[in-house]
Amino acid sequence: MFYVTMLFQYMSQYMKTRLQYRTDILVEFFSDLLSQSVNLIFILVVFGHTDLLGGWTRDEIIFIYGFFLVPYAVFSAFFNIWDFNDRYIVKGELDRILTRPIHSLFQIILERLELEGLLGAITGIAVMIYAGSRMGLTLSWYDPFLFIIFVIGGALVYGGIFIILACISFWADARTSIMPMMYNISNYGRYPINIYNKIIRFVLTWILPFAFVGVYPASYFLGRHELLFYSLITPLIGVVFFTLSILLWNQGVKRYRGAGN
Amino acid sequence: MDKYLEMIRIRFLMMLAYRTNYYTGILIYSINIGAYYFLWSAIYGGKEQIQGLSIAQMTTYVAISWMARAFYFNNLDREMAVEIMDGRVAVELIRPYNYLVMKMMQALGEGIFRLFLFSVPGLVIVYFIFPIHLTWDIAVWGLFAISILLSFFINTQINLLTGITTFFLFNNSGLIRAKRVIIDLFSGLILPISFFPVWAQNVMNYLPFQGISYIPSMIFTKGFTAQHAVYAIGQQFIWILILIVPIQLLWNLAKKQMVIQGG
Amino acid sequence: MSNAIEVKNLRKEFKVYSSRKGLKGAFRDLFTRNEKIIPAVNDINFMVKQGEMVGYIGENGAGKSTTIKMLTGILTPTSGHIVVNGMNPHKDREKFVQTIGVVFGQRSQLWWDIAVQESFRLLKKVYKVSDEQYDNHMNHVIKTLDIEPLLDKPVRKLSLGQRMRCELAAALIHNPPLLFLDEPTIGLDVLVKLKIREFLKEINEKYQTTILLTTHDLSDIEALCERVIMLDEGKVIYDGALHHLKETWGEGKEVHFQFLETVDLQSVKAATAGLPVKWEHDEKEQVFIAYIEDQDELISQLIAQIVAAYKIKDLNIHETSTEEIIRNIYEKGEVRLG
Numbered sequence: 001m002f003y004v005t006m007l008f009q010y011m012s013q014y015m016k017t018r019l020q021y022r023t024d025i026l027v028e029f030f031s032d033l034l035s036q037s038v039n040l041i042f043i044l045v046v047f048g049h050t051d052l053l054g055g056w057t058r059d060e061i062i063f064i065y066g067f068f069l070v071p072y073a074v075f076s077a078f079f080n081i082w083d084f085n086d087r088y089i090v091k092g093e094l095d096r097i098l099t100r101p102i103h104s105l106f107q108i109i110l111e112r113l114e115l116e117g118l119l120g121a122i123t124g125i126a127v128m129i130y131a132g133s134r135m136g137l138t139l140s141w142y143d144p145f146l147f148i149i150f151v152i153g154g155a156l157v158y159g160g161i162f163i164i165l166a167c168i169s170f171w172a173d174a175r176t177s178i179m180p181m182m183y184n185i186s187n188y189g190r191y192p193i194n195i196y197n198k199i200i201r202f203v204l205t206w207i208l209p210f211a212f213v214g215v216y217p218a219s220y221f222l223g224r225h226e227l228l229f230y231s232l233i234t235p236l237i238g239v240v241f242f243t244l245s246i247l248l249w250n251q252g253v254k255r256y257r258g259a260g261n
Numbered sequence: 262m263d264k265y266l267e268m269i270r271i272r273f274l275m276m277l278a279y280r281t282n283y284y285t286g287i288l289i290y291s292i293n294i295g296a297y298y299f300l301w302s303a304i305y306g307g308k309e310q311i312q313g314l315s316i317a318q319m320t321t322y323v324a325i326s327w328m329a330r331a332f333y334f335n336n337l338d339r340e341m342a343v344e345i346m347d348g349r350v351a352v353e354l355i356r357p358y359n360y361l362v363m364k365m366m367q368a369l370g371e372g373i374f375r376l377f378l379f380s381v382p383g384l385v386i387v388y389f390i391f392p393i394h395l396t397w398d399i400a401v402w403g404l405f406a407i408s409i410l411l412s413f414f415i416n417t418q419i420n421l422l423t424g425i426t427t428f429f430l431f432n433n434s435g436l437i438r439a440k441r442v443i444i445d446l447f448s449g450l451i452l453p454i455s456f457f458p459v460w461a462q463n464v465m466n467y468l469p470f471q472g473i474s475y476i477p478s479m480i481f482t483k484g485f486t487a488q489h490a491v492y493a494i495g496q497q498f499i500w501i502l503i504l505i506v507p508i509q510l511l512w513n514l515a516k517k518q519m520v521i522q523g524g
Numbered sequence: 525m526s527n528a529i530e531v532k533n534l535r536k537e538f539k540v541y542s543s544r545k546g547l548k549g550a551f552r553d554l555f556t557r558n559e560k561i562i563p564a565v566n567d568i569n570f571m572v573k574q575g576e577m578v579g580y581i582g583e584n585g586a587g588k589s590t591t592i593k594m595l596t597g598i599l600t601p602t603s604g605h606i607v608v609n610g611m612n613p614h615k616d617r618e619k620f621v622q623t624i625g626v627v628f629g630q631r632s633q634l635w636w637d638i639a640v641q642e643s644f645r646l647l648k649k650v651y652k653v654s655d656e657q658y659d660n661h662m663n664h665v666i667k668t669l670d671i672e673p674l675l676d677k678p679v680r681k682l683s684l685g686q687r688m689r690c691e692l693a694a695a696l697i698h699n700p701p702l703l704f705l706d707e708p709t710i711g712l713d714v715l716v717k718l719k720i721r722e723f724l725k726e727i728n729e730k731y732q733t734t735i736l737l738t739t740h741d742l743s744d745i746e747a748l749c750e751r752v753i754m755l756d757e758g759k760v761i762y763d764g765a766l767h768h769l770k771e772t773w774g775e776g777k778e779v780h781f782q783f784l785e786t787v788d789l790q791s792v793k794a795a796t797a798g799l800p801v802k803w804e805h806d807e808k809e810q811v812f813i814a815y816i817e818d819q820d821e822l823i824s825q826l827i828a829q830i831v832a833a834y835k836i837k838d839l840n841i842h843e844t845s846t847e848e849i850i851r852n853i854y855e856k857g858e859v860r861l862g
Contacts, residue, residue, distance in 0.1 A: 002652070009649050017637045027435035035442040038451075045456055046304055049311045054303040096633055098598040099626040100650055101618045185289065188296045195303035200295060254600045254614065 003106060010110040018116070025116050036123055039065060039187070054195035060222055061191070063131035067221070068190040068214035069124025071154030077117035078109055079159040082179050085169040094256060105163065105249050137221065149235050150217035156238030157212045158186065163245035170252030182208075190214035193227075205230070212237045264358055265366045272370030276378075283375075287383040290327050291390065297323045298391050312455040318482045319453075321393045324384065326450050326478045331379040333413040333473060335368040338437050341424030351519070361421055361512060368417050396483060404490045408477040411497040415472045418504040419444070425508070428515035449475025453484070469504060472497040527607075528702050528734040529572040529595060534604035536565040536590050564590040566758035567604070574701070575732040577724070579745035579766070582755030583854065588738045591755070592706050595736070596626050609702055622651060625695035629707035632687065633694050634679045640690050641675040644697060651698035661699050668723050669693055685716035692720065696727070702734045703727075709741055721747045742846045756854060769849060778842040779814045779826060784835040787812070795833040799826055815844070 018025060043065065047058040056064075088094040088108065097107050165179055189210030193201050204211040212234045220231035298320050305316045314322065341364065344350045353360050388395060396402070423440045427433050445451055447470035454465055454475045465471055476493045479485045485493060541557045565587040572578050582588050593599040594606060597613035597620055606613055609623040627633070634643040648658055666672055669689045674682060682690065688708065695703065705724075709717045725748065727733050739745060745752060745766065752769065754762035762769060789805045792812055796803075799822065802815040814830075816822055823841065830836070 006649060009646055013635070013638060013642060013646060016642070020637075021432070024432050024435070027432075031435040031439040031442070034439050038442050038446045041446065042451055045452060045458075048458065049456065050304050050306060050308075052306070053300075092631065095593065095598050095628065096631060098617065099596055099621050099624070099633075101622040101652075102650060103618065182289070184293050185296070191300060192303075196296065196299045200292075200299065256599065 003102075006102060006106075006110060010113060011115065014113045014115060028116060029119050032117075032120055033123060036069060036120065039190075040127070054192045056192045057135075059131045059134045063128055063135070063137075063222060064192070064215050064218040065190050066124045066127030066129075066131060067150075067218035068154075069127065070121045071151045071158060071213050072186075073118050073120030073124060074151060074155035075117075075158035075162075076120065077115050078113065078155070079162055080112040080114045080117075081108065081162055081166045084108070084166040084179075089169045089256075094253075098253070098256075104253055105246065132221075135222075137223075143221065146220065150220070150231070153235035153238035154213040154217060156242040157209050157234075160238070160241030160243075160245040161186075161208055161210075163242075164248055167245070167248045167252040170255045186210045186213065209237050209241065265362060268363055268366045269370035269373070272367045273374050276371055276374040283378050286331070286375075286379055287386060290331060290379075290383055291387055294324050294327050294387055294391065312453065314453065314455070314482070314484055317392060317394050318484060320391055321395075321482045322453060322478050322484070324387045324391060324393050325481045326474050328380040328384045328387070329409050329412065329474065329477055330450060331383065332372050332376045332409060333416045334375075335371055335417065335420060337364055337368050337417060337420040338423040338440065339434075340364075341421070342427040342433055342437065345424070345427040354516070354519075361508065364421065364424075365414075365417050368420075369413070372413055394482075396481070400487065401480065401483065404487075404494065405477055405481045408480050408490075408494050408497065411494065411501060412473045412477050414501050415469055415497060415504065416444070416448075418501065418508060419469070419473075422504070422508055422511065425511045425515050428511075428518055444470055444473060447471065448473035449478065453479070455484075469500040472500050526574065527571050528574045528576070528609060529570070529736070530605075530607040531568060531570050531591075531595075532605040534565055534568050534591070534594065534606060535563060535602045536587075536594060536599065537561050537563050537602045563602075563758050565594070565601075568755075568758070568760045570753055570760060570763055572734060572736060574734055575728070576751060577728055577735045577737065577749045579749035579752040580736055580738045580755070581742070581745065581752055581850070582738075586755040587758040588755055589706060592704055592736070592738060596624060596704055597621060622698065623700055623702060625698070625700040625703045627688075627691050627695045627703075627705045627708050629688070629705075629710040632679065633691055634687070636680050637678055639676050639678055640671070640682075643679065643690075643694060644675075647694055647697045653698050657699070658697070662693070662697060665693050665696055665727075668726060669719070685712050688712060688716065689720065692723070699731065701732070703736070705735065705737045705739075707739055708737070709739060709744055717741075717744070724748060742850065746846055754850070754853070762853065766846070770843070770846065776815050776844050777818050777823060778844055778848070779816065779823065780838075780840040780842065781812045781814070781830060781836060782810060782838040783812070784837045787834055791833075792830070796826060796829050799829070801826055 040062070043058065043061050046053070047061075051057075053061055088097070094104070097104050097111075100107060102110075161182070162179065165182060185208060187210075188196075188200075189204060189212070191214075193204060193211050193215050196204065201211075211230070216227055216230040217234045219227040301319050301323065302316065305311065305319070309315065311319075341350075344353065350360070353363075387393060419440065423433070423437055426436060430436065447465055447468060449471055450473075454462055454471050457465070472493075476485075476497055480490045480493070538561070540560045540562050542560065544552055544558065568587075568591070580588055580591070590599065594601050595608055595613060597617045600614045609620065611620045611623070613620050633647075634640065635646070644662070666675070669692060671686070671689050671693060674686050674690060679687060679690070692708065703724075709720060712720070721744065724735060728735060735748070737744065737748065750765060752762065752764070752766050753760055789803055789812070793803055796814070800817060804813045804815070805811075806813060814826060816826055827839070
């Protein structure tokens with residue numbers, strides 16, 4: 001309960017500061033929109049030369065992409081820890097965090113909120129509606145609830161992986177550039193998993209389970225029931241990875257050696 | 262000249278200190294190339310050729326584009342933005358060298374480093390994993406070498422340009438991000454320019470971006486004839502010259518602005 | 525209340541990687557690195573009673589900050605035993621930090637972009653302080669530190685002295701029984717320093733707040749602390765009363781001379797040859813300082829010989845300053861006092 005109140009405290013604080021720089025939000029929104037449309041353009045251009053991609057139609061691929069954007073938006077709003085190493089380890093800001101009576105990771109999440117990231121969810125839903133209506137998809141009463149559960153699951157998968165990456169900083173003292181590059185890998189969860197070979201399929205399912213951010217949960221709504229099992233374990237995978245990442249974090253904090261001197 | 266060479270050397274040594282970047286970097290680029298390889302295999306399906314490129318050429322194209330990216334890519338714009346925003350640039354300006362040239366030399370040091378410790382070993386690793394066709398034609402390698410050097414300059418110039426805008430925009434991180442996305446798409450890294458609809462190709466002909474990735478990669482995969490390759494390199498060279506103009510203009514404006522505002 | 529801090533055989537080791545020389549060395553570093561283990565804090569022991577104000581001093585790299593970071597739960601010790609406020613700092617971190625306040629002179633606790641009072645409000649929630657407690661306690665703190673007019677300004681617009689006072693107030697929002705201050709007066713002007721010292725004394729008297737203070741500025745310690753713990757190369761080399769340190773080590777006196785004529789160190793030395801005296805020349809102040817044993821006979825002899833040789837503008841006799849004492853101690857190594 002305390003943590004929920006703190007979340008709202010920080011959110012309101014965040015709004016106050018952000019509203020001072022309204023143009024920034026706008027610029028950021030447009031650059032987000034741009035990078036999202038690049039991926040759409042890729043899909044569109046590619047389908048100018050083929051009708052099916054591993055047995056999936058253009059609209060299905062677009063739908064998966066639209067779905068992917070939603071958990072990604074949630075992730076980018078709450079897990080803005082790209083620069084964890086620079087900001088908190090090298091500059092020693094973690095010292096300050098550790099002298100306060102809230103879980104250190106939670107504090108960092110609160111401090112680094114980027115709520116405007118949530119705007120990407122709107123884009124994603126719009127893309128899904130566009131592709132879904134072209135395919136004539138219908139919804140059951142429970143589909144919106146499943147959608148929310150899948151989105152949370154996907155965001156937890158994403159968050160878990162990136163927290164684990166951030167934890168590397170506790171062990172390796174060199175700066176790592178894994179984080180921005182991991183972003184590239186994460187993108188592959190939005191294509192049908194069957195186009196990859198066995199090893200990569202395995203990696204995307206069990207090691208870096210980005211398939212649970214996009215293709216697995218999305219295929220449930222596309223009625224692709226051959227992947228039903230994977231669709232349904234999305235929330236489970238999310239919880240498992242997130243829990244793992246927090247355990248690792250707690251170990252890492254003990255190894256923290258502080259900056260300077 | 263000495264001081265610029267020294268800067269390359271220092272940067273080189275600095276990069277060595279961050280060695281874990283390279284182990285992970287090669288791994289991740291390889292995974293990236295792999296994923297694109299599968300994507301393209303699915304796209305090709307049973308087709309022999311799309312837009313004059315066979316699947317083998319396409320795989321080579323993807324691999325070489327990414328490995329070349331390891332060389333030309335840098336975060337100069339972001340570094341400049343930081344230096345400008347926290348005022349360090351004022352100190353840089355009183356030093357006896359040209360700030361922009363110095364930045365470019367730093368980037369070159371970084372690039373050369375990554376060429377040897379990232380691109381080359383990366384390419385060797387990727388060669389053993391994916392069906393890539395490396396040519397033994399010396400002329401192709403020569404043209405390719407010239408071409409990626411030029412693509413480094415074009416990319417770095419665009420980064421300088423983006424970096425300088427920090428003087429005029431309060432916060433240009435959005436612009437920096439947008440630039441990166443545009444370069445990934447329009448440079449031909451994500452997909453060859455020849456795949457785009459004709460009207461889009463025509464527009465891109467008037468933009469510098471294809472000089473960053475498309476031209477060197479097409480030379481390497483022999484997607485271009487020798488004649489076409491020489492012509493394309495000429496194009497790259499002209500873009501480098503053209504890009505000097507806006508950089509110089511914006512830089513002069515920026516310096517003026519700094520004098521007025523006191524940094 | 526008994527002991528606020530208990531430290532037994534505390535040790536913290538860091539791995540340090542050294543890089544090899546030159547390009548070739550750098551390439552070798554790519555694969556293996558030279559690794560060395562350095563004890564930053566080397567088996568130290570001490571206790572601090574509730575309500576004490578203790579100065580924790582030492583040169584750069586002596587292990588001050590590392591100790592403070594272990595005491596505040598930021599770093600995990602390599603070995604040894606720490607109990608602070610009855611708890612193990614890094615074990616129950618979140619519960620533990622509720623009972624301490626920390627000020628790092630070189631690092632801000634406040635949020636840069638928002639007004640000071642917004643930061644306070646947020647911290648009030650973070651530390652679960654009730655409105656009543658907050659009003660009772662903070663109104664007083666705000667008044668004493670004179671930061672009322674700063675409350676609606678964003679932190680980035682404050683001067684260093686203003687910010688430091690706000691930092692101090694922020695560290696006290698939950699009225700902790702133990703306060704850690706790491707270089708709290710670094711870079712501040714004298715007036716702000718005085719204000720902060722006064723304030724610290726006051727809360728120490730009022731709430732029996734234990735204060736552990738590290739500083740480069742020995743005048744802080746002289747003004748505040750009865751007791752000092754001195755660190756060198758990760759070891760405690762002195763732990764005891766400040767005046768005791770002075771009595772034992774400050775056995776000498778300093779006689780400061782200013783001359784009407786130009787004099788050099790060489791000739792001054794020549795003039796007092798035969799006396800057990802050490803000369804120094806402070807060029808900035810144009811003062812010649814004679815260090816001499818505290819014996820009236822000797823001192824008057826010294827003065828007599830100098831006056832006989834030169835025309836004098838000014839003359840002062842000082843106790844050896846704490847700084848001088850500490851410099852002496854560091855030069856001579858470990859102190860063995862009772």
